Amino acid sequence: MLLPSLSGDVPDRADAVRVDGDVISREALRAAAGAVAADIAGAGTVAVLATPSVATVAAVVGGLLSGVAVVPVPPDTGAAELAHVLTDSGAQLLLAGEPDAPVLADCPIPVVPVDQGRRGEVPTSGPAPSTTGLILYTSGTTGPPKGVLLSHAAIRAGIDAVAHAWDWTDEDVLVQGLPLYHVHGLILGLLGPLRVGSPLVHTRRPTPARYAAAGGSMYFGVPTVWSRICAEPTAARALSAARLLVSGSAPLPAPVFAELEGLTGHRPVERYGMTETLITLSTRADEPRRVGSVGRPVRGVQARLVDDAGAPVPADGQTFGALQIRGATLFDGYLHLPDKTAETFTADGWFRTGDVATVSEAGEYRIVGRASADIIKSGGYRIGAGEIEDCLLTHPQVREVAVVGAPHDDLGQEVVAFIVGEQSLAARTLVTYVEKRLARHKRPRRVHLVESLPRNALGKVQKTTLLSLMESGTLPGGN
Template sequence: MLLPSLSGDGPDRADAVSVDGHVISREALRASAGAVAADIAGAATVAVLASPSVPTVAAIVGGLLSGVAVVPVPPDTGAAELAHVLTDSGAELLLAGEPEAPVLVDCPIPVLPVDVARRGELSGVDPDPSTTGLILYTSGTTGPPKGVLLSHAAIRAGIDAVAHAWDWTDEDVLVQGLPLYHVHGLILGLLGPLRVGSPLVHTRRPTPGRYAAARGSMYFGVPTVWGRVCAEPAAARALSAARLLVSGSAPLPAPVFAELEALTGHRPVERYGMTETLITLSTRADGPRRVGSVGRPVRGVQARLVDDTGAPVPADGRTFGALQIRGATLFDGYLHLPEKTAETFTADGWFRTGDVATVDEAGDFRIVGRASADIIKSGGYRIGAGEIEDCLLTHPQVREVAVVGAPHADLGQEVVAFIVGEESLAARSLVTYVEKRLSRHKRPRHVHVVESLPRNALGKVQKATLLSLLESGTLPGSV
């Protein structure tokens, strides 16, 4: 069974799930999910407006346990994107704990309110593991978002693998405040506790104060969250009693890693994954955790690095290679896009992640970045943007940084840095700062001081947006 804690065979727990202070027991969640299952009987696919709420939890669980494919929809989605997702997925109903949400005014399919006070019975028939459980929409560099098909089997394997890596048991209490429509907050952060049997405290928003007050044993966050936690030392110190702090969805800057350790006594676990692969690499609860390392393949997963010719790269911790994955956690393809699906796999069945990494002799991986955005080819050199970003973040007046490769007539690409820092920061000095610490060809040729960096819901910097602004000439502070 995908969520054995809701099988009805084990003990009830009054605090199975708490969202922003609203608590539901295992028995009540099972009964509420049963009512949802009755409402959607006969449907093949349903969408769920995935606002952080107990009704959202009941809707997702009801869909999954009844064998209906669930399409989580961000609550802040725009009308055009909503229409695309609903039409492309073939969703027949949209389940909503907040049926009056503005985005639903012109919803093209029927909206079904979710009332957690209603009760029903689940069939008790476990869906076939090959059944599609979730269709998660992910955006690429071009075209509308693509539907990623994730089976019950992949979801099970993904949760079990990280539970093994992190020594996650039903004795833990997980605290997180991440969106319920991505792998991190939904599969790991919601379905994970319901599969493992540990209580979940969802803080609705991942603020330092809410994290500190939750008193959990495990905490999930993205780098932006951990940076904000460190900015409030009292809140950070309150996490010292936890067992594990997990960071993902983007690289954790070295200064934040160090500050988090200093304030909490914990070296955070970092992991790597994608919507298409779930979590595939992770440091371990009982193993070394080094800045920048995302550890080794989790149980049931294999990883390899290859060069431009497809040959293996040396495990020297320095040589870049294209990261490829295979194993039990992989998706079943992009909905309605068989050619696009085929393009992402090699002839021998490995998934091309599009990320570039290094691996050392011990088998630990470090993600350098996206091949399209984070590997800068300048004057014959291959330069990792992450290395320059890590260097700039050691400057005492720099708070945030993003490095990109901008088109250059002579070099092919030139290194450009976008900085969020103190008012007194002299941008030109950063060029010299990098040149003294790294090779000269890695220095930024231009530095732009900006008020903030564009990020998505999980805190990932949107480098394509920065390049567009750079091309349009609308960025201030060029040196």
């Protein structure tokens, strides 16, 4: 069973899920999910307006327990994207704790209100492990968002693997304030505690004050969250009593790693995963945690690095290779896109992640970045954008950085840095700063000082957007 803590055989717990000030017990959640299951009986796929609420939790759990495929929809989605997701997924109903939300005004399918106070019986026979549990839509950087099919078996394997890696038990209290429509906030952050049996405190928004007041033993956050917590030392020090701080969804800058350690006494755990693979690499709770390392493959997963010809790269911690994954946590394919699915797998069954990494002799991986955005091919050199970003972040006047490769007639690509920092910063100063610390060919040839960096809901910088803004001359406050 995917959610054993809701099986009815586990003792009830009054504080199973807390979203801001709204609390629901295991038994009440099970009954609320049963009411949802009755509402959607006979449907093959349902969408859920994934607001941070107990109603969303009941809707997702009701769908999973009844064997209906669940499609989480971001509450801030636009009308065109909503129409695409609903049409592509074939969702027959949309469950919403806020049925009057503006985005639903022109919803093309029936909207079913979710009332967490209603009660019903959970279906006695659970879905088969191979049944699709979730259809998560990826950001459409190369076209419309694609539906990723995740089975109950893959979700279960993914949660169990990280629980093993992090010594996660029902004695923990997990705190997070992440969106409930991505792997990080939904599968790890919601289904994880429901499977393990640990209480969940969802802070609705991941602010430093709310994290500090939550009193958890485990905290999940993205780099932006940890950076903001470090900017409020009192809030950061309040996390000292926790057992584990976990960072993911994007690389954690080295300065933030160091600040967290200094303020909380904890070196954060970093891990790596994708919508298509769930979490595949992680540092263990009982192992040393190194800046930039995402550890080793979790239980049930294998990883390898290959060069452009498909040959293994040396485990020397230096040589770049394309990261490939196989194991129990992999998705079943992209909905309605068999050719695209086939393209992502090698002939011998490994999933091509599209990320580039290095691996040490000890088997620890370090993610260099996306092959398409973070590996810069300039003048015959292969340059990792992350190394330059980490260097620039050590400058005392720099707050945020994004480094990209822009087309260049002679070099192929040139290194371009986008910097958020103090007004007195000078672009030439930063070029010299990098030149003195890294190889000369890694220095930025262009530096843009901007007001902000475009990010998605998980805090990942949208580098393709930056390039487009640069080319059109519309960078926010750029010079």
